Amino acid sequence: MSIHTDMKRLSRLSAILLQLQTKRLVNANDLAEKFAVSVRTIYRDIRVLEQTGVPIASIEGKGYALAEGYKIPPVMFTEQEANALITAQQLINLNKDSSLIDTYKTAVDKVKAVLNYTVKDKVELLSKRVAVSPASLEQPTSSSLTAIQNALTSFTVLRMSYRAEGKNDSSERLIEPFAFYYSMQQHWTLIAFCRLRNDFRMFRLDRIEAVYPTDFKFAPHQLSLQEYLQEKEKNFTAPDKQLS
The missing domain is CATH 2.30.30 (SH3 type barrels.)
Structure with missing residues (x-):
């Protein structure tokens, strides 16, 4: 098996793990379509994750789920992902609901907290170089x-x-x-x-x-x-x- 194939599979395993972390249930057919592989390949990937100690529950006729109570360490955001969230924050500020603005700001702060120092400095710089025209900003008119x-x-x-x-x-x-x-x-x-x-x-x-x-x-x-x-x-x- 080539290094390229190994890296591709490792990337897919990480992506499957992310799907398990963010969804209550994941379906083998949906995963196969998402990653353009066979369902049999997905079955093998699930077994590999189980062998590494990830407790995956198989629910007959529905799919796979992480065992109740199992926590995966926080996801490390890439620089591009963090930049997208920082830029989107300015667009969120255009909406007219104060509760959404406040909640999104808290979420972005949590993202910043898990970034490494180099990326954190770059994100901080970007946040100071993205702005929305004051003429577009209005006082929020809802909070619910x-x-x-x-x-x-x-x-x-x-x-x-x-x-x-x-x-x-x-x-x-x-x-x-x-x-x-x-x-x-x-x-x-x-x-x-x-x-x-x-x-x-x-x-x-x-x-x-x-x-x-x-x-x-x-x-x-x-x-x-x-x-x-x-x-x-x-x-x-x-x-x-x-x-x-």
Whole structure:
């Protein structure tokens, strides 16, 4: 086996390990397609990882997962990956939700913490050489994005105070967060199942006055985001109008 082949396999093993670290389940067929190898090769790669001491659980008919509680040492970011995150931070600052801005800054700080000194100095230099026009920056107009994200992924019902366009008073709703959509008007929009209307509705985040988690859970909706958007294209209604 050539050195080139060995290096290629080592790179693939590292990538598979990263997939196992970031996903609850990985499927052999998906991995084979991703790395352009046979499923049999993926089976061999999994065995190699197991032989090196990585506890991989095989779940029949579903795929592979890291054993519960097993932790892989922090991923070391390359200089290019760190640069991409630093540059993206300036774009994140353009969005209008303060919770997302703050959370992304914390995440970038954690990335910087695991960089080696040489890359850390380069990233620090780059962060001082990337800027967004002040004319593009506006004060954040919402602060609920990350709280809603948490509810969406944990299937928690939210109690929401919402003020629709053209209305002076806000209304109280129980909603089941479904997805987010960033509109051409540069507004984050929440797509959620409204229990009052018994249907999906779209809510602009800058019109959400408050959100509170409840003790209620909801079953995951079978509808996909793509299916929802395709349906909306057929019969489009402006977000605030859907609250009538």
